[in-house]
Amino acid sequence: MSSIDRVRSALMRVAVDRSPKADGQPVLFDSAQTGVEMILVHVDSILMRRRMTLDFGSSTNIVCDVAGRRIMDIISLSDEALAATHASIIAKDGLGPDDAAGVAELLLALCADGDRVAFTRGRVTGKTNALRGGVSSKALRDSISPTETADPDAPVDRMEAWIETIAPHIQTALWVEEEEWQVIAGDDDSAAVLQTWAEDFLDRFLAPDFPLAETLETDGILTFGLTGEATGHLAVVGRLGQFVVASVEGGSAAQTLMAWRALSTA
Amino acid sequence: MTPRALSEFRARFPACELVVYVDISAGTVLKTDGALNYPQEILDALRDCARDLLHVRSEFMDQAVEHAVLLGQNGARIFLRAPDEPSEALCCLCAPEIDVDPFLDAARAAISTTDAAT
Numbered sequence: 001m002s003s004i005d006r007v008r009s010a011l012m013r014v015a016v017d018r019s020p021k022a023d024g025q026p027v028l029f030d031s032a033q034t035g036v037e038m039i040l041v042h043v044d045s046i047l048m049r050r051r052m053t054l055d056f057g058s059s060t061n062i063v064c065d066v067a068g069r070r071i072m073d074i075i076s077l078s079d080e081a082l083a084a085t086h087a088s089i090i091a092k093d094g095l096g097p098d099d100a101a102g103v104a105e106l107l108l109a110l111c112a113d114g115d116r117v118a119f120t121r122g123r124v125t126g127k128t129n130a131l132r133g134g135v136s137s138k139a140l141r142d143s144i145s146p147t148e149t150a151d152p153d154a155p156v157d158r159m160e161a162w163i164e165t166i167a168p169h170i171q172t173a174l175w176v177e178e179e180e181w182q183v184i185a186g187d188d189d190s191a192a193v194l195q196t197w198a199e200d201f202l203d204r205f206l207a208p209d210f211p212l213a214e215t216l217e218t219d220g221i222l223t224f225g226l227t228g229e230a231t232g233h234l235a236v237v238g239r240l241g242q243f244v245v246a247s248v249e250g251g252s253a254a255q256t257l258m259a260w261r262a263l264s265t266a
Numbered sequence: 267m268t269p270r271a272l273s274e275f276r277a278r279f280p281a282c283e284l285v286v287y288v289d290i291s292a293g294t295v296l297k298t299d300g301a302l303n304y305p306q307e308i309l310d311a312l313r314d315c316a317r318d319l320l321h322v323r324s325e326f327m328d329q330a331v332e333h334a335v336l337l338g339q340n341g342a343r344i345f346l347r348a349p350d351e352p353s354e355a356l357c358c359l360c361a362p363e364i365d366v367d368p369f370l371d372a373a374r375a376a377i378s379t380t381d382a383a384t
Binding site: 253 | 318331333362366
């Protein structure tokens with residue numbers, strides 16, 4: 001790739017979507033945990049099924065299929081010793097939630113032996129984009145740092161905190177996680193109307209051809225302000241595959257956005 | 267909206283990296299002003315986002331969308347429909363710390379600007 005093409009592609013990804021991209025350039029890490037976190041940041045950014053190669057230098061690389069922010073399958077591992085140690089994971093034809101600890105151990109072992117990793121991605125042909133199974137990035141993080149999730153003094157989830165912040169203005173709100181819809185504010189009739197709207201909306205704006213889908217699904221808020229004398233607005237918050245869809249009355253859309261941003265930077 | 271109005275508007279907001287003035291009905295990029303010279307693909311992608319987001323309607327909202335803002339960890343994308351020309355819109359690429367309310371107010375004023383020098 002020429003330098004002009006490299007700048008061009010960098011500009012493209014900055015403007016269209018700023019999630020991390022695999023460009024084959026090695027990134028350095030100073031501990032195995034940091035290295036695994038770098039890997040999981042990339043996993044978090046992959047929605048459609050992709051074949052990701054992680055090159056740790058010294059001819060050690062691992063190839064895995066990732067989709068929906070989950071490691072679906074480990075295709076190959078060049079390090080024979082590690083492959084033998086983790087044969088039960090490598091040999092599986094598709095990973096599942098029960099494999100989180102094993103995959104986390106493997107990633108930690110890979111990062112423990114090096115100080116850099118380069119990412120490249122390719123398309124997977126001949127397979128569907130089924131999002132069942134796999135090991136989620138959240139499960140991997142929990143496996144690596146289980147004490148973090150057990151901390152009783154940990155702050156409440158950011159989405160819950162955001163809802164509490166704007167609660168006085170919320171008319172109707174729905175919590176969406178893996179196709180489960182939960183009414184968290186409003187009556188059944190308004191919730192049903194909002195759900196109908198939100199189902200159409202999420203189908204359309206989480207589609208892979210919508211350039212902002214990754215931001216919205218991974219960590220973003222989208223608000224719609226209306227024309228005329230309307231005093232309400234709609235907000236959709238996405239956080240690692242969970243969504244809150246809310247109709248808000250009173251206050252500006254900007255205030256709803258700022259409430260989310262304040263929690264993001266707190 | 268004149269090129270000067272577009273440029274002066276963006277100059278007021280250092281956190282705004284790119285402003286694109288589009289006709290969402292015709293699918294045309296009319297004018298741009300940016301800190302960098304962005305390739306056409308980016309401008310077209312923003313135009314398409316504006317078209318999709320500003321056309322969101324349902325029985326839940328009996329009025330058209332005036333503006334849509336997507337705020338992520340690394341940036342904000344702000345889309346605003348022209349008050350007097352609903353087929354025209356501004357698409358803005360900004361840093362995440364942009365102050366959205368004053369930005370939208372200024373964008374509304376800027377997109378309403380007419381100038382014989384257009």
